[in-house]
Amino acid sequence: MKNESSPIRFSNSSVSRRRFLAGVATAATASIFRNEMFGLPGSAGERGRLESRVGDSSVMTIRVDATPGHATNSFRPHRALGTSIDMLETGSVDKLYTEPIIKECLSAGWGPMTYRQHTELQIAAWHWNPNGTWSDPANKRGYFTGSAEPEEFLRHSYGYPLPHRGNTRNGGTTSGYSRLTDGNPETYWKSNPYLTQRFTGEPDALHPQWVVMDLVRKQEVQAIRIDWADPYACSYEVQYWTGPDDAMTNPTSGVWSAFPGGSVKDGAGGSITMKLALSPIPTRFLRILMTESSNTCDTHGPHDPRNCVGYAIREVYAGTLDSQGRLVDLIQHSPDQNQTATYCSSIDPWHSEADLDIQGGDQTGFDLFFTSGVTNNLPAIVPIAMLYDCPENAAAEIAYLHKRGYPVAYVEMGEEPDGQFCMPEDYGALYLQFATAIHRLVFDARLGGPIFQGVNEDIQVWPDAQGRTSWLGRFLDYLKSHGRLSDFSFMSFEHYPFEPCETVWSDLYREPELVSHILQVWRDDGLPENIPMFITESNLSWNLNQSFVDIFGALWLAEYVGAFLTAGGSALYYFHFFPRPLSRGCHGWGTFGMFSADGNLRIRQYTSQYFASRLINLEWVKPGDEEHHTRRAASNVTDASGRELLATYAVRRPDGQWSLMIVNRDQENAHTVRIVFDDADHKQSGFFSGPVRVITFGREQYRWHSDGRNGHADPDGPPVTATLSGGPDTSFTIPKASLTILRAQVEGITT
16 A cells, blocks of 8 residues: 555565566567567667667657457456545545546546545454444444345445454554553454454364564564463464564565474463573564464454454463563553554454544545546446455445445455555455455455465465465465365556665566556466456555656656556556545655645646556547557667667557557657558568657656655646658657557558
8 A cells, every 4th residue: 555644654665575576587578479470580789789680760650550350458448447436535535536626537438436445454344334233232332234125325434443353554554552561461462353264164183373573673582471362372382483584574485483482282371471492582573373273252242253262362471581581571551653563464354433443544435436426427446445444344344335336346355455565365265255255245346366465476475384385376276175265356466666765767677567567376276267366556656756757757657558558457446536635755755646735636737657547548549448459568768778768558549549558658759650561570660650649758858856745847748749741651659758649540451
C-alpha cells in the first residue's frame, strides 16, 4: 500500500518489496527483440555499427510486427484500464463526492473502479454496514456481522482496531502496538479461531501459529518467560534465527533452530520460565511456534466456541539468567511503538463497539460508492475483509450488494496477506471458508486475490516441510489439494516498482522488464494460464517524491500500461482517483494522483499523470468495450549501452486503426523516425496512410517547479495535437522526454 504524509498513514512496507536489478536483463532482452525485428545479428560489434549510425535518419526506424496471428494480448479498455479509491481522511467524503470533482476525475478516461480495503492494513475489523448483530449482543462485542438487508443509505464505514493484536507494526501500519510486549498483564494476543481444526477441518499442527520477537540486533538469549492466557499451547517450541539477515524481510536467508531446552509437549499454561540453553545463544529473532491448543476458553467465556480455540499469550520476556536464576529481561515493554517489536501469524477478529475508530479514516459507504458516479457505471472490483473478519460478515456484504443490484465484477479476498505476515496455507484455509460462505448466498460471485504488496520478485516465506518457499505456489497447491482451484477466478497484486528515495530517470528503462518479469513469475509459480492477472493498485512507488508529478510520472505511467498489456496482463488499476494535497516525499513534494489540491481538497492543477491518463485512455485506445490487440514494436534508436531510447507500444484498434504509444526516454534530444509495419519475414512492409493523428505531451508542454506544498507546473499542458499526411517516406519527430501517440490506418500490408 501507499505511504504519504497525511492523517492516514501508510507504511514503507519493505517486507516483500525486493528490488529486481534488471538493468542488464532489460538491455539484453530489448537487444534480442530489436535484433529480431530488424533482422540484425546480435554481436557486440554489429550493435556498435548500428549505434554509430543513429545520427543517420535513414536508419532511425520503429518497426511494428504486423504479422497476422502475432498479437501478444487482447483487452477491452472498459475492463482493462481502471482506477481506484482507498480509505479517505475523516471528514473528506463530503468534500470529494461532489458532481464537479467526480466529473473532473472521470475526465481522465479511466474505466472501471477497484475499491481498496484499508482497515485490514490497520489491523482492524471492518463494519462495512454499521447495522448488524454481535455474537455477544448484550455487551455489544464479539464477532460482528453486518446486515445483508438494504435499509438505510450507506455513506460511511469505519474500522474497529483489534484488542487482541499481536503485531507491533506490519506492511500497512506504524501506529498502535502489540499486546505481547505492552507491559499490561490484563491484555493478551490471541490467534485467529478460524485457523483451528474446528473451522478448517484439519489438525491444528497443519496450521501452526507463531509469534516472533525482534531484539533489533543480535543479543545473548538463554531463557524465556511466557505468561500464557487461555487458550494456551500444550505443544510448542521456542526457536532462534540463525540467518545473517532479517527473518521477516528475508525469510530464506536463514533457518529457525530450536533451543536445546525449548521444546514443550505437555504445557500447562500459566506463567512459565524456561531455561533454553546452558550457555546464552546470540540471536536477533525469537519465535514461539505453537502446534497444539488447550482449547480452554478465553476471558470472553464459553458461550461462543471461537473463544475457546487457538492460542493466547499475555506477555513475553526473554534474556539471560543471573547467578540467582532470575531472568534478566531484554524485552522493552511499552504500550506504543517503542516496545520490542513483535509479529504474529494471525489475530483474533474479536472486538467491541467501544473499539470504533472514526478518526482512523473513512471507508466510503457502498451505497455512496455505487450511486455517486465514481464507478463510471461499470462493474467494480469490491473487497471483503478476511484476515481480521468472519465469513458471515463477508458473505452478508456480497449479498447486500447483490440485493441492491450493484454491478460487481470481482471480489478481492482480504488485503496484502504478505504484508500481514500471513502464511499461504493459513490464507488458503481462510479463503476457502470465506468462499464457501459467500457462494452460499451469491453462487456466481467471482473471487480472487491474494492482493500482494507492490513487488518485483516472487514472494518467499519460511520453507515448509518440503522446502517450498514460494508463497503463491504453496497457496495454489493448497487450493488444488482441496479440489477448490475453481474458487480462484483471478490473481491480483499491487505494483509499486521503485524505491521512493532512489528513483532515477533510467528507471524508465527498467519498468517494461519489471512488469513483464513479475507476470512470468506468477505463471512459473503454477498459476494456470486461464486465470487472469490483475494489478489492482499501482503507481511508481509506495511512498511519495517529486517524480510522481514531474514529467517522469507521465512517462512511467505510459511505459507501465503499455508494457503490462503487451506482456499479457488482463487489467490494471491506477492509484488514485480523487485529488489530494501535495505531501512531502524523499525528493520534493508529490501526490498519488492526477491533481494537486488545496487543503480543502479543491483541485488546483493537473499533474503530469492526468495528461498521460487522457492520452492512454482517450487517444491510444478507443474508449469502450471493444477488443484491442497488442503487437510488439522496437526501434533502432539506442543509447551507447544499446538501450532503446524510443519505447513503443502498439495496438490494433477495433476501428481498424493502428495506434502507437511512444515514450522518448532521451531527456536531451528529439528523434525523427520512420514507422514500418512488417510481416514475419520482412517481405512486406506497411506504413501509415491518409491522415495521421499526432498527440505529444512532454517537457515542452509541462514542467514542474518545486516549491514545497506550493509546487506547481508551468507550463501545465495541454498536449500538442497535429495531423500529418501518411506515406511510405513520412517521418515523425518525437520530442525529447515526451509521450507521443501516432494513430492512423495502415497501407501496404495485410494485417
